[in-house]
Amino acid sequence: MTKSDFHLQFIVFALVSAAFTNIYITQPILPVLQHEFTADMVQVSFSVSAVIFGIAVSILFFGSLSDRLPIHPIILTGGVSVALGGLICAVTENFGMLIAARFFQGIFIPALTTALAAYLAKTLPRERLNVVMGSYISATVLGGLGGRLLGGWIHPPLHWRYAFVSASVFTLITAFIAFRGLPRGSADDTLLQQKNSTPFGELLRRWDLLRIYFCAAGSLFIFSSVFNYLPFRLSRPPFDFTTKMTTLMYFVYVIGIFMGPVAGQIGNRFGTGNTLLGGTFFLGLSLALLLVPSVPGVVSGLLGICIGFFTVHAAAIGSLNRKLSEGQGRANALYTLFYYIGGWFGITVSGFAYKHGGWSAVVYVAMFFMIPPFVTGLWERNPEWIHADL
Structure with a gap:
């Protein structure tokens, strides 16, 4: 270097x-x-x-x-x-x-x-x-x-x-x-990028990209819902954690540093579809563990949520960029837009779920949003299911 x-x-x-x-x-x-x-x-x-x-x-x-x-x-x-x-x-x-x-x-x-x-x-x-x-x-x-x-x-x-x-x-x-x-670029670089940009509307009309965007939204819905309402879950019986003890639970997030490259290698070996399905399986199993009222269950569930989420995220964004020959900047901006809309929607909806149904309601709502990454995994694994992209 x-x-x-x-x-x-x-x-x-x-x-x-x-x-x-x-x-x-x-x-x-x-x-x-x-x-x-x-x-x-x-x-x-x-x-x-x-x-x-x-x-x-x-x-x-x-x-x-x-x-x-x-x-x-x-x-x-x-x-x-x-x-x-x-x-x-x-x-x-x-x-x-x-x-x-x-x-x-x-x-x-x-x-x-x-x-x-x-x-x-x-x-x-x-x-x-x-x-x-x-x-x-x-x-x-x-x-x-x-x-x-x-x-x-x-x-x-x-x-x-x-x-x-x-x-x-x-x-x-x-x-x-x-x-x-940061190094200064030339005006010619910016002009070339503008000429090669694909309109947002054209990108949104491609079903092979749109399903990846929904996958991103669904996965962050699950991740943000769990981690945002975790402090309320752990501050009450049977856990009664202090704020500092709850914060220590966020150290499981570090696993994301390693899961990106690992998910890429898994995707290269087993294909994007299988990788998405495997990540979704981890999300489902981990959400079930989070219903268990014990510290080992919570720790195991949070680790699994991180493994599943970062596997899905890495596989989805890798698949997105392999489908593109131009317009990468705007396509990735759309991916990030759907990604954060999913996170915002997850925090908002799960707040009402927790308020009216407790922690189990948050988990059940999150399980419903496993559908986008699961269906996307099936389509990526069996692309012949789609006879024509929109």
């Missing part, structure tokens, strides 16, 4: 980690927020789902914007905006303002992630792109874990406001490093 390669990987890893640190920062402290703001379970869950909804709203905009403008001002604007939203969260005493600031953060997070991915795809040769994107994917995992640890473990849970300050400072520093350190 050359010095310039290492420098680029460091910038990508740091910036994406910082961006994802902001997304899930309130997840382990939802019961604390519920008590402090005298809000119900569904309302405090908006502190996570508002960010995800903001990402879903703006992701196509930033995907297109990165084809028209240089990446550097986009990243600097995004970093300052995300940090500003975090600082508002740290000082506000108004719950509505907290949710609005979280939505504002979500709006600008794609400026640090989606726009960066598009920039890398435009400027790097394929052999370098594969290596650098490995750092990108690892950073999403560690950033998601880091945000949860920051909110519920590194800072005392009752002092959650300091977690927002730390995340904001981290985001500002990494955005400035990226602004100064």
